[in-house]
Amino acid sequence: MRSGGAAPRTDRFEPSTGASARTLIDRASRGDVDAYERLVHPHVASLYRLAAAMVGPDEARDVTQETLVSAWRELRGLKRADRLEPWLRSILMNRARNVLRTRRRHPAVTFEPEAGHGDRLHHEPIPALHGHWAVEEALAGLPPEHRSVVVLHYLADLPMRQVAETLGLREGTARSRLHAALQSLRRHFEEAGA
């Protein structure tokens, strides 16, 4: 992460590169589920974190799962093994943006734990993210395409050229979106007195 410590890895498999990744892609494309697991497992944690930063921890799991199922279906279209990770990232960001857009079109009730809204939640709370409701609110105020740029640059630690590639944008467009997003976030916290 840009300006932050590296996340610990507990992955079962090392990232697949070069010929082995190509072999795994070919095998998975022919329906070998084990090969697919070996291929994508090293990337699951980073994808999950991206999803969490994009849509919040509650929906991160669904978005990650949908991404991996979708990638399985589309795997035959992946011709370059060295593009696996950015390709997965693109699929995930696309899905996450769709979730955010749907959310903006059909906004849910604001979640306020202080008001007791979390009392009857059926899922386990995520202790690491307690106390970040203000940040969630600030990020939720960004257009999905702006949030995408912020997350890819600061959480995934991608240079702007790769951010632009991931989102299918020109680098200048990505930079202007980042600038606008940062301005918006700063304004939010200034107004909130943070």
Added chain:
Amino acid sequence: MNRDLDTTRLPEPVERYFREVATMQPPAELMDDVLERIEATSAPRRTILSFAPIAAAVLSVAVIGAGVWALSQAGPVGVPGPGADESPIPAQSPTAVPAAASPDVDALPRAEFPMRDLEVAVQYPLRAAGHGSLWISNWDLNTIVRWDPGTGVEQARIDLGRRGVMQRDQRDAAILVTDEAVYAAAPDDRIVAIDPATNDVTEFASGVRAADLATDGSTLWVVDLHYDEVVRFDLATGDEIARILMPDSPSKIDLSAGDAWVVSQVGILVRIDGELNDIAAEYEIGAGKTYLDVAGDAIFISGMFQPLEHFSIRDSAVVRRGANLGEVQLVSGRLVGLDRQGHLAFLDPQTLEWTSVIGVGEFHVGTIVVGAGGIWVDVYHDPDRTTLFVETGA
């Protein structure tokens, strides 16, 4: 460092939040759930892949558009725009207007237009007609076949340039014919321009995965299904003018009165203000819509053998629903569409009632292309492809 002057630094609360997100681990069962879902669907997937050409053709026709040719077929401009009080997403239910039952085709008159069969020996679907040719895309071989319907001779097999990947979501391989050039989706997220006089190919634009194309004469509008965007290019220079983020899975575009209308597969109809290059309105119309044709106040929308719908721009609502049809297009003031039973149906656009039919034979996949004096109907029924020409004068 003065934080106010550091314009690239995240606000501290967000930075702290991201640091914590970066330590999160996915639930242990996440990958197992993915594998379970994959295994549950892997058998049918293999079956589909074994019939890849058919599956690809079915997929392609699901998104083959009226949009490419709709501009030339659209009614007069000067359409009243939606009212100032329009809601971005009106609450109107897509099923509020009942659908019509399929008519008894045996009782309908046969369409009076002359028709002839063509032997097009290319196993890929038609995409466009113009410059004395039928234009047939071939996504596997990265070529476009140009075919002379008069002589039955293949005129050219045009290589689209560097080898690359034609992604699944652009395998409808859109082609748009204008007076000056033929624009085509190409691998590696490119659009190429073909000189119809020489068949020379030049790269027109990159960074866009074209699912559909339309032009207003000075700009090229491109629907990018993969990245959920509509991208607009200056036709003369190829410069990108605007990139407009769309609701999920936009598939088809048509232009009218300076605005662009885009239908998305998840059931959102979008109006893009052509002056502002921004979304002006969104309407829920029901999922699965893949064809769109705008004429005056009417937008005709259909999906893969779904009820044909007439969306009124003035009323911001679906005002009439017809019987199920696949692709539909406006031709010389009539609607034409393919039904699942192998008919090309002619409809009254006011009532959506069928007025006459032509039998085109059973098919898995059917495509309608309009231009060069008529309607070209391309039907595929494994292993045969048949192309019919219906001479309407269009």
